[in-house]
Amino acid sequence: MYNGRTDPVEHVSHFNQRMAVHSKNEALMCKVFPSRLGPVAMRWFNGLGVGSIGSFKELTQAFRSRFIMCSRVPRPLDSLLSLSMREGETLKTYSNRYLEMFNEIDGDFDDIVIRTFKVGLPTKHGLRKSLTRKPVTNVCQLIDWIDKYKRVEEDQ
Incomplete structure (x- = not known):
């Protein structure tokens, strides 16, 4: 309707x-x-x-x-650049905010999306270290890694 x-x-x-x-x-x-x-x-x-x-x-x-x-106006790609994990924020909350913003951007920018997500994580975060050691090549892989780390975070 x-x-x-x-x-x-x-x-x-x-x-x-x-x-x-x-x-x-x-x-x-x-x-x-x-x-x-x-x-x-x-x-x-x-x-x-x-x-x-x-x-x-x-x-x-x-x-x-x-x-x-x-009419929905797509957000510019640089909207992702301002996002980072806040002090005390969980990976689940940060990734939800990030992916919600990502969904409002038109275009195929997987490499930039992956890099800006990683840079938004604290330097010592396990997921950031993991993404540095073994880079992912598309957003689906990134989401899989995020889900694995969210499960670990929830189990702690």
Whole structure:
């Protein structure tokens, strides 16, 4: 359900995925689209002039234009540079903060992501030492290493 506060591009994308088998039926797509709109967006939809929309593409473009201010803006890569493990913070908390920020960045920067995560760890942290001795090559490997160290931390 679109509440008027989330990313309209993501909403249209999810709608298109749900309706994939009907994507060639423009009339049906246009008729079903409002069923996923909350009160704010429904007021916008009801305010569209009769005959002002000629296709599903026009409908989604008008929708995106109206709710553009809610679009998610990807964070810049340098957002990761300011993250580091705080005094007394657990690896679990730090890695969750870091990976949440990572998920808000568009692009493929595995090498930088891995390095900035490692640099954000205290110098004497076991995971940092481990990543220095045996570097990982992608974020999936990094997450595996983090999970191993989190389990050790939780067992202590």
